[in-house]
Amino acid sequence: MNLPAPPTPVLVACLLGLGLLPFALRLARGRSVGFAALVFCGWAAIAATVARATAPTPADPPVPAGERPLEVVADEYVSSRSCLPCHPREYDTWRSSYHRTMTQLATPAAVRGDFDDRLVRGDYEMHRMERRGDAFYVDGERVQMTTGSHHMQAYWVSDHTGRSVSLVQAVYLFDEQRWIRRRDAFLQPPVGHRRIDHWNTSCIQCHSTHSRPRLAANIDTQINEFGIACEACHGPGQDHVSPASSKYLA
Numbered sequence: 277m278n279l280p281a282p283p284t285p286v287l288v289a290c291l292l293g294l295g296l297l298p299f300a301l302r303l304a305r306g307r308s309v310g311f312a313a314l315v316f317c318g319w320a321a322i323a324a325t326v327a328r329a330t331a332p333t334p335a336d337p338p339v340p341a342g343e344r345p346l347e348v349v350a351d352e353y354v355s356s357r358s359c360l361p362c363h364p365r366e367y368d369t370w371r372s373s374y375h376r377t378m379t380q381l382a383t384p385a386a387v388r389g390d391f392d393d394r395l396v397r398g399d400y401e402m403h404r405m406e407r408r409g410d411a412f413y414v415d416g417e418r419v420q421m422t423t424g425s426h427h428m429q430a431y432w433v434s435d436h437t438g439r440s441v442s443l444v445q446a447v448y449l450f451d452e453q454r455w456i457r458r459r460d461a462f463l464q465p466p467v468g469h470r471r472i473d474h475w476n477t478s479c480i481q482c483h484s485t486h487s488r489p490r491l492a493a494n495i496d497t498q499i500n501e502f503g504i505a506c507e508a509c510h511g512p513g514q515d516h517v518s519p520a521s522s523k524y525l526a
């Protein structure tokens with residue numbers, strides 16, 4: 277059976293405690309037990325403070341995978357992570373670029389809009405933007421993904437037809453720090469403008485890598501990576517990274 281490893285600060289505190297125990301006992305022999313207890317408590321307070329200060333901050337909880345496109349590395353695409361060992365410089369500059377953050381899961385690190393219980397005007401009606409813990413909601417629907425990292429950000433909620441999402445009708449502008457109606461942000465054809473609602477019909481091609489809309493009765497969308505990853509521009513990397521076929525490897 278595998279027990280989870282105790283966090284480092286707790287281990288450090290325990291070792292310190294064992295080391296200090298004889299010291300506290302010796303003090304207790306010479307003086308009062310109360311004095312030893314005082315020393316011990318003082319140490320415990322310091323250890324607790326250190327433990328709290330050095331404890332790792334928990335990672336964002338993942339956005340549940342049930343009602344959004346799924347990241348599945350498939351076919352001849354290998355994902356940006358596999359480029360890292362050989363191209364660390366390109367990987368680093370890409371990681372800090374708008375390309376990587378263009379489409380992301382709606383974690384607290386990704387969401388930049390004001391979800392502080394706001395009532396916001398959309399294309400046709402008002403919408404309530406809320407944050408509960410690390411999750412974001414539009415009219416009670418969990419925000420699944422974000423698109424935009426440069427001037428504005430748009431948000432996607434499930435459309436309840438499978439792994440398929442639709443576009444929230446308000447968009448957040450970074451510089452102005454305010455919400456605007458979606459139709460004031462995107463050019464749309466004069467007829468049939470609701471095409472813009474669906475991630476699968478067009479946005480997916482440019483805002484994720486190796487997209488597979490997989491439109492069936494129960495839509496099951498897959499992509500290799502959210503955002504503009506290495507292979508969006510350089511093409512599938514399998515031949516290039518595979519030891520069997522790479523001309524770069526001896």
Ligand code: HEC
Nearest residue numbers: 354355356358359360361362363506507510513516517524
């Ligand atoms: C096992 C090591 C390795 C991996 C993994 C790797 N590459 Fe390379 N790549 C190389 C080497 C070696 C070169 C040749 C460098 C040179 O000529 O300066 C190269 C060259 C390139 C070039 C330039 C080609 C040219 O014609 O100038 C591109 C673009 C590139 N790699 C993209 C990628 C991408 C995208 C990935 C991830 C999908 C990737 N590489 C993964 C080793 C690797």
Ligand code: HEC
Nearest residue numbers: 423424425426427428429430443472478479480481482483
């Ligand atoms: C043909 C490729 C293509 C398609 C299809 C596409 N986009 Fe884009 N999109 C881009 C490019 C390129 C940019 C970057 C423009 C810039 O930064 O100036 C962009 C930028 C954006 C931005 C915000 C830019 C920012 O960070 O400020 C949003 C939001 C966005 N697209 C949403 C969508 C949505 C929603 C759809 C589907 C209705 C869509 N895009 C379809 C190529 C595309």
Ligand code: HEC
Nearest residue numbers: 356359363366367368370371375504505506507508509510
């Ligand atoms: C938005 C498109 C785009 C993305 C995303 C992108 N690249 Fe490039 N990359 C280019 C272009 C264009 C060039 C050619 C630059 C030139 O010739 O000056 C290039 C050049 C390169 C080269 C050749 C050497 C060099 O630095 O000029 C390597 C290696 C490379 N890219 C690897 C990567 C890797 C690895 C990633 C992901 C971590 C990545 N690229 C993401 C467009 C892109």
